[in-house]
Amino acid sequence: MTRPAATAPVLTRSIATSPNRPTSRRKYQRYNALQTRPRCSHQPRLSAISRRRYHSHDHPAPAGPFTPAEAALLSAAYHHVPSHGFTPESLALGARDAGLLDISPSILRDGAFSLIRWHLHTQRASLAGKAEKLAAAEKDKPMTVAEKVEALTWERLKGNVEAGIVGRWQEALAIMAQPSYVPTSVKELAQLADEIVYLAGDVSVDPSWYTKRASLSAIYAAAELFQTTDQSPEFRETRAFLRRRLDEASQAGGAMRSIGEWIGFNAGAAVNVLRSKGVRI
Amino acid sequence: MAARTALRRALRPLRSAIIPSEQQLHLARPFSTTLPSRAANPSSSSSSSSTPEYAIPNPARPTHFGFETVTEGEKRERVAGVFTSVAESYDRMNDLMSFGWHRIWKDHFVASLNPGFSPLTSDTDPRGPQHILDIAGGTGDIAFRMLHTAHVLNANPSVRVTMSDINRAMLTVGKQRSAELPASQQAALSFVEANAEDLTRTRPLHPYPSPAEPTTHDAHTHKPEQAFFDPATATGSIPDASVDLYTVAFGIRNFSNIPAALREAHRVLKPGGVFACLEFSKADKHPLFNSLYKEWSFRAIPLIGQLVAADRDSYQYLVESIERFPSQTEFRDMIVDAGFVVAGEGYEDLTGGVAAIHKGMKPRA
Ligand SMILES: C[S@@+](CC[C@H](N)C(=O)[O-])C[C@H]1O[C@@H](n2cnc3c(N)ncnc32)[C@H](O)[C@@H]1O
Numbered sequence: 001m002t003r004p005a006a007t008a009p010v011l012t013r014s015i016a017t018s019p020n021r022p023t024s025r026r027k028y029q030r031y032n033a034l035q036t037r038p039r040c041s042h043q044p045r046l047s048a049i050s051r052r053r054y055h056s057h058d059h060p061a062p063a064g065p066f067t068p069a070e071a072a073l074l075s076a077a078y079h080h081v082p083s084h085g086f087t088p089e090s091l092a093l094g095a096r097d098a099g100l101l102d103i104s105p106s107i108l109r110d111g112a113f114s115l116i117r118w119h120l121h122t123q124r125a126s127l128a129g130k131a132e133k134l135a136a137a138e139k140d141k142p143m144t145v146a147e148k149v150e151a152l153t154w155e156r157l158k159g160n161v162e163a164g165i166v167g168r169w170q171e172a173l174a175i176m177a178q179p180s181y182v183p184t185s186v187k188e189l190a191q192l193a194d195e196i197v198y199l200a201g202d203v204s205v206d207p208s209w210y211t212k213r214a215s216l217s218a219i220y221a222a223a224e225l226f227q228t229t230d231q232s233p234e235f236r237e238t239r240a241f242l243r244r245r246l247d248e249a250s251q252a253g254g255a256m257r258s259i260g261e262w263i264g265f266n267a268g269a270a271v272n273v274l275r276s277k278g279v280r281i
Numbered sequence: 282m283a284a285r286t287a288l289r290r291a292l293r294p295l296r297s298a299i300i301p302s303e304q305q306l307h308l309a310r311p312f313s314t315t316l317p318s319r320a321a322n323p324s325s326s327s328s329s330s331s332t333p334e335y336a337i338p339n340p341a342r343p344t345h346f347g348f349e350t351v352t353e354g355e356k357r358e359r360v361a362g363v364f365t366s367v368a369e370s371y372d373r374m375n376d377l378m379s380f381g382w383h384r385i386w387k388d389h390f391v392a393s394l395n396p397g398f399s400p401l402t403s404d405t406d407p408r409g410p411q412h413i414l415d416i417a418g419g420t421g422d423i424a425f426r427m428l429h430t431a432h433v434l435n436a437n438p439s440v441r442v443t444m445s446d447i448n449r450a451m452l453t454v455g456k457q458r459s460a461e462l463p464a465s466q467q468a469a470l471s472f473v474e475a476n477a478e479d480l481t482r483t484r485p486l487h488p489y490p491s492p493a494e495p496t497t498h499d500a501h502t503h504k505p506e507q508a509f510f511d512p513a514t515a516t517g518s519i520p521d522a523s524v525d526l527y528t529v530a531f532g533i534r535n536f537s538n539i540p541a542a543l544r545e546a547h548r549v550l551k552p553g554g555v556f557a558c559l560e561f562s563k564a565d566k567h568p569l570f571n572s573l574y575k576e577w578s579f580r581a582i583p584l585i586g587q588l589v590a591a592d593r594d595s596y597q598y599l600v601e602s603i604e605r606f607p608s609q610t611e612f613r614d615m616i617v618d619a620g621f622v623v624a625g626e627g628y629e630d631l632t633g634g635v636a637a638i639h640k641g642m643k644p645r646a
Contacts (some may be wrong), residue, residue, distance in 0.1 A: 069622035069642055084400075092400040099645050100553030101408060103525045106394045107555055107624045107640045114624075 066118070072098055073105055074118035082164030086115045086172045113181050116172050120188045123159045124195055130155045131199040148200035150246055153220055154239060156192065157227055161235060169228045193217040219245045336540040336619075338478045344537045347601030353537035357447070357476070358509065359598075360535045375531070377582055377589075378561070378599065379635065386631050387422055387530065390559045390638055393629075396526060397431025397440040410439035414524045414549065416477045416542075417532020418444035421455035423559075427528070428466040438465055443519075445473040445480075449489035450508040456486060474510040475519070477529070478541040480549055482515035522551045530559040534606040543619035552645040556621055560612075561603040562630070562637035570633055578603065609637050616641040 066074065077094025084090040091105035091112065098104075108114040134143075134151055143151065160166050176185040193216040202212070222245060227238040340354030351359065375383045396413055411431070415424040424444040431440035446452040456472050472486035489508055527546045536542045546556045564571045578600045586596025607615065613627040621641025628639045 067622065067624055069644065070624040073624075088395065088398055089400040092398065095553065096400075100642075101411075101525055101551060101555075102399050103394070103396065103411065103555050104553040104642055106526075106557070107642045109393075109625050109629055 066121070070108060070114065073100070073108065074115055075122075077105070077115055078118060078122075078163075081115065081119070081168055085168045086112045086119075086165075086175060088112060090115060110181070113175055113178075113184075116175060117184065117188070119163065119165065119172075120192070123156060123163070124188075124192050126159065127152060127156060127195055127199060145200050145202050146246070149196055149202075149216065150243065152196045152199055153216070153223070153242060153246075156196070156220070157223060157235070157238060157242070160224070160227060166227055166235075169224065173225070173228075189217045189221060192220060196220075215249045219249060336538070336544045338476075338538050338541050342538075345602075345605050347598045347605070356537040360447075360537075377585055378578065378603075379632075382632050382635070383531070386559060386636050387426060389631065390528075390530065390557070391423065391426040391430055393638065394427075394526060394528070394555070394557055395430065395435070396427045397435035397437035399435070399437055408551070410441060411437070411525045412523060413440065413442045413526045413528065414519065415442060415444045416446075416475075416527060416529040416546075417535070418446050418455060419448075419451045419532070421458050423528055423530045424455070424470065425459070425462065425466075427526075428462065428469060432463075432466055432469070438469070441469050441471070443471050443473055445475045445477075445483070447474070447476045447510050448508055449474055449487060449510065452486050453489045456488070473517070473519075476510060476512060477532070477536055478538050478545060479512065480519040480545045482512040483518055484510070484514055484516045519549045521548055522554075524549045525551060525554050527554065527556050528558070531561065533558055533560055534602045539615060540619065543616060543621075547620045547643055550643040552643055554643045556616065556639075556641045556643070558612075558616075558639045559636060560606065560639070562606070562612075562634050563608045564632075564634040565608075566630075567633050574635060575604075609634065609639075612637075612639055620644075 073091065073095060075094075076098040077091045079097070080090035080093045084093065088105070088111060091108070092102045095101060095104040105111070110117070131148075131152060134148065134155075160169065165172070175181065190213065193213045196216060197213060219242070223238060223242045226241045227235060230238045232238075338353060340352060340357070342353050343350050344353045344356050345351070346356045346359050379386070397411060413424075413427050413431075415427065418424050421444060424442050427442050428440070431442075432438050444452065444455060446455070452472055452474065459467055459470055462470070473483045474486055475483040490506055527550055529542075529546075533539060533542065543556070550556065564574055582600050583593045583597040587593035606612070609628045609630065610626075613623065616627065616639055617623060619641075620643065622644050623641050627641065628637050630637050
């Protein structure tokens with residue numbers, strides 16, 4: 001790779017000035033499939049916790065955006081997930097497809113979890129396009145906000161089927177339940193709920209907004225878990241499960257039950273992962 | 282022994298000007314170890330080459346030795362002196378500088394690279410076995426871990442490791458230590474003398490002190506044997522695009538010309554190959570922790586160096602060189618300027634930033 005001759009002055013600047021230079025920002029321009037759009041201003045910020053015990057506490061993994069190098073590695077690896085799971089194998093096979101080396105994915109800080117982040121991010125990003133299709137179909141028969149929430153959540157669940165990862169999702173949940181990845185995983189889930197509520201056209205800015213979002217997160221997570229064991233044609237039972245839960249959510253306690261189930265599963269998965277790594281618990 | 286004493290003696294007058302003081306501790310030092318771009322005259326840009334002038338090693342150009350300014354050539358000799366004099370007390374020194382963390386950092390560094398990992402497919406990598414080049418390999422801490430991970434944990438005995446250093450004394454200690462490795466790992470390991478800034482000129486390790494050449498005890502009658510590699514004696518070279526993984530741990534801050542070393546890393550790596558660096562870094566995101574760490578390193582370490590190794594100057598240099606090294610983001614930008622691409626922020630802080638891992642990938646042309 002040849003570098004432009006203009007490198008020297010850039011370096012001079014990069015050494016002499018503060019870290020927030022426009023040059024470096026241009027270089028670190030991220031691949032971000034989600035456009036920035038106005039949305040509720042009171043989104044809570046989940047603080048990052050340390051990824052491993054001896055690591056810094058102030059370096060959260062960038063949740064959504066990916067550098068071009070990451071995007072190239074991860075998009076190639078994603079094709080291997082249906083057959084090899086969210087694993088280092090998929091990453092290495094993807095690197096080979098991209099004309100790179102087995103060692104190349106080692107630049108990804110979170111290994112297989114980066115691949116999960118890629119899945120979550122690209123699936124979430126594709127919802128906007130699906131919302132447009134729904135809106136077009138809606139012309140003759142307008143939908144309520146609640147109906148749109150259900151339709152979009154179902155679209156997101158179908159995304160798992162289309163990507164061929166339903167059979168791999170329990171493994172992924174086990175990785176996501178590892179303590180260092182929980183904050184990012186929870187944040188992704190919250191962002192998905194945001195996106196669905198936003199695309200469904202709910203513009204209310206009142207205290208119920210938090211409740212709605214929390215309920216939707218919990219219901220989505222429960223439905224996704226249900227999906228991993230669903231053998232019915234076209235995941236009909238998952239769809240019915242989703243409907244029931246959304247109906248229940250209007251009654252007190254419904255959301256809490258979903259949250260409880262989700263936590264229960266993830267705690268179990270986390271224990272199994274730790275055991276498989278030789279931790280005696 | 283005599284050589285080390287002589288080197289120390291040679292260093293002392295040069296070093297005695299530096300006494301750590303409050304003042305120096307609080308000086309803002311925004312510049313890196315190497316200030317090539319400032320030293321080089323931008324108007325006298327060299328020919329049509331795409332290589333910036335500062336990235337070409339020049340023994341006469343000013344650089345830093347700790348807090349002093351010396352020429353690149355002088356720095357190379359004096360760094361060699363430091364490492365010759367600490368070669369044997371080296372492990373102890375690392376423990377002191379990092380409170381013992383360096384072993385955990387090194388384990389994490391190697392685990393995060395996962396050398397020798399290969400997908401479970403019937404066909405082997407069409408690009409052939411993995412080649413790892415451990416630059417500034419010193420006494421072998423990184424190279425031995427790489428071999429263990431690749432050969433044992435990943436059951437991939439085809440992985441080869443080349444350990445390289447500018448200092449024969451360090452490399453000789455490394456070779457002696459490697460005698461304890463399993464034979465198959467020894468067979469996959471080679472030792473090369475080279476300056477990281479110019480990997481086109483190398484030679485296989487000539488043990489130090491050389492059994493054939495006059496020993497250092499004859500220093501009165503003979504010129505003392507040099508511990509550092511003299512490029513005039515080169516017999517080989519590391520070819521372009523021949524390396525899968527280039528590692529440098531606790532070495533790069535000692536280089537006279539870091540951009541030149543990064544350019545060489547880029548040259549020798551295959552497309553898709555990975556540059557990985559473990560180095561002391563800046564803990565300044567945590568002010569209290571940072572000031573405690575600085576107190577410790579500037580006051581205690583040279584003193585302990587004096588007591589443990591009777592070598593205050595070398596330890597003093599090590600502390601200052603850490604202080605001089607660019608911040609995480611500055612160094613990341615230098616890696617990108619050398620033609621690498623990064624993932625995420627391009628670095629990972631360890632223990633609050635006392636050390637950091639930087640990684641970059643050479644993209645496909
Ligand atoms: C602190 S030791 C690190 C050794 C080993 N990598 C480790 O982590 O234990 C630094 C090494 O850098 C080497 N070194 C310094 N300048 C160099 C250069 N220009 N080229 C190659 N090696 C160099 C020194 O000789 C020394 O062995």
